[in-house]
Amino acid sequence: MPGMATTAFLRLQSVPEACAFPVKRPSVDPMDSSGRDNYDDRHEPDVSKTKLKRAITGPLLFVFVLGDVLGAGIYALMGVLSAEVAGALWAPLLLAFVLALLTAGSYAELVTKYPKAGGAAVFAERAFKRPMISFLVGFGMLAAGVVSAAGLSLAFAGDYLGTFFDAPTVPAAIVFLALVACLNARGITESLRSNVVMTVIEVTGLVVVIVAVALMLGGGGGEVSRIGQFPDHSVPALATLGAAIIAYYSFVGFETSANIAEEVRDPSRVYPRALFGSLATAGVVYVLVGLASAIALPADELAGSSGPLLEVVNATGVGLPEWVFSLIALVAVANGALLTMIMASRVTFGMAEQGLLPSVLGRVLPNRRTPWVAILSTTAVAMILTLVGDLSTLAETVVLLLLFVFISTNLAVLALRRDRVEHAHFRVWTVIPILGVASCVLLLTQQSPRVWLFGAILVSVGVVLHFVAQAARRGDAARK
Numbered sequence: 113m114p115g116m117a118t119t120a121f122l123r124l125q126s127v128p129e130a131c132a133f134p135v136k137r138p139s140v141d142p143m144d145s146s147g148r149d150n151y152d153d154r155h156e157p158d159v160s161k162t163k164l165k166r167a168i169t170g171p172l173l174f175v176f177v178l179g180d181v182l183g184a185g186i187y188a189l190m191g192v193l194s195a196e197v198a199g200a201l202w203a204p205l206l207l208a209f210v211l212a213l214l215t216a217g218s219y220a221e222l223v224t225k226y227p228k229a230g231g232a233a234v235f236a237e238r239a240f241k242r243p244m245i246s247f248l249v250g251f252g253m254l255a256a257g258v259v260s261a262a263g264l265s266l267a268f269a270g271d272y273l274g275t276f277f278d279a280p281t282v283p284a285a286i287v288f289l290a291l292v293a294c295l296n297a298r299g300i301t302e303s304l305r306s307n308v309v310m311t312v313i314e315v316t317g318l319v320v321v322i323v324a325v326a327l328m329l330g331g332g333g334g335e336v337s338r339i340g341q342f343p344d345h346s347v348p349a350l351a352t353l354g355a356a357i358i359a360y361y362s363f364v365g366f367e368t369s370a371n372i373a374e375e376v377r378d379p380s381r382v383y384p385r386a387l388f389g390s391l392a393t394a395g396v397v398y399v400l401v402g403l404a405s406a407i408a409l410p411a412d413e414l415a416g417s418s419g420p421l422l423e424v425v426n427a428t429g430v431g432l433p434e435w436v437f438s439l440i441a442l443v444a445v446a447n448g449a450l451l452t453m454i455m456a457s458r459v460t461f462g463m464a465e466q467g468l469l470p471s472v473l474g475r476v477l478p479n480r481r482t483p484w485v486a487i488l489s490t491t492a493v494a495m496i497l498t499l500v501g502d503l504s505t506l507a508e509t510v511v512l513l514l515l516f517v518f519i520s521t522n523l524a525v526l527a528l529r530r531d532r533v534e535h536a537h538f539r540v541w542t543v544i545p546i547l548g549v550a551s552c553v554l555l556l557t558q559q560s561p562r563v564w565l566f567g568a569i570l571v572s573v574g575v576v577l578h579f580v581a582q583a584a585r586r587g588d589a590a591r592k
Contacts, residue, residue: 180369185362192415193205233468250466266282297484321405
């Protein structure tokens with residue numbers, strides 16, 4: 113069960129190799145003779161050394177991660193998933209949850225150990241001491257973010273928006289991204305408050321799906337036997353693994369929280385609980401939605417729809433107006449795009465702060481203290497990407513890029529074990545990052561040649577940008 117897995121990650125232990133929190137308390141034993149926790153707030157990271165505003169509390173972080181994970185993926189891709197595994201939608205969703213949880217353990221350790229904006233790029237720089245590796249890891253996160261935002265903007269401008277009025281897809285997607293950029297630039301607090309409202313709405317939509325199908329079953333409708341059906345002539349294990357690459361897209365998003373660590377209050381205490389709690393919540397909801405979708409509709413009807421959850425609700429006969437659920441779906445997609453662009457702009461800012469990108473990208477608004485140049489740059493790239501690719505290709509490309517980032521992060525945990533910091537932090541079992549690397553390699557084997565090509569083009573662009581940035585910095589140094 114997801115809840116049991118999360119509990120195992122958060123269990124308090126006193127042995128060094130246990131998955132414990134907190135694990136490092138300088139100058140004190142983990143427990144005194146009375147069994148009391150000797151956590152000393154004086155050993156928290158120095159929160160004064162940041163240009164960003166520390167405004168994110170534990171509840172806000174939980175909702176941030178939940179809103180980024182729960183949402184656009186499940187609303188937009190359930191039909192694609194059904195084409196791979198027919199009615200057994202729960203199987204790849206459950207597998208993807210377990211695989212995501214492995215890498216989340218590595219993020220929990222590194223984020224609480226090094227709570228700085230930049231996330232995986234910062235971890236790679238510390239672990240491998242290779243500017244090219246650090247740049248490519250950061251660029252992988254950045255590229256995944258803008259590709260994902262482009263895909264979400266296309267999903268927003270598609271059939272769900274068409275419920276209300278007809279609009280050209282690409283122009284509508286570009287306008288949508290511009291509005292997201294304005295909210296992002298206004299401030300992290302305002303953005304996350306909006307996220308709270310949108311997350312409540314998108315969770316409500318998924319609960320509507322689950323409850324509507326439950327009522328359908330109570331009235332004698334639906335077909336429970338479909339939840340165990342795989343496509344004809346398929347091998348269930350292979351079909352599940354192949355579909356897991358699609359389902360994994362529904363869980364990615366948890367890694368974006370690493371890029372706002374510099375804006376989190378008391379990250380060592382707050383981050384692991386928010387991360388694992390939100391992933392467990394998403395895992396339970398996704399499995400229930402997968403079961404409900406298969407019970408309500410045959411696989412071919414789900415696979416043929418670009419608004420599959422809307423079709424599920426309509427099939428139950430609950431009488432919910434179509435525009436209501438379409439509005440909920442639009443909010444879910446908008447929320448995913450907002451949080452993704454927050455991540456992309458913070459990655460860009462963090463890389464600029466680390467000298468991996470031009471320093472101009474580290475500029476912030478004087479009063480709002482938001483990285484406005486980074487926001488403008490990432491939004492412009494996302495707008496350009498709306499001109500190419502479809503949602504499925506963009507989604508698989510996001511996963512491809514992130515898998516390489518996740519491999520780097522899992523390896524960084526092991527490489528940095530000897531690096532001691534003067535504050536308490538989470539520590540994951542050593543076997544978890546090893547399994548995390550193996551899981552990423554397994555998922556990479558499921559990617560199509562077309563996606564590999566698209567990903568290679570994006571990485572090539574990143575390499576060129578790296579050398580351009582290096583040349584610019586050498587030129588600046590020579591002029592000084």
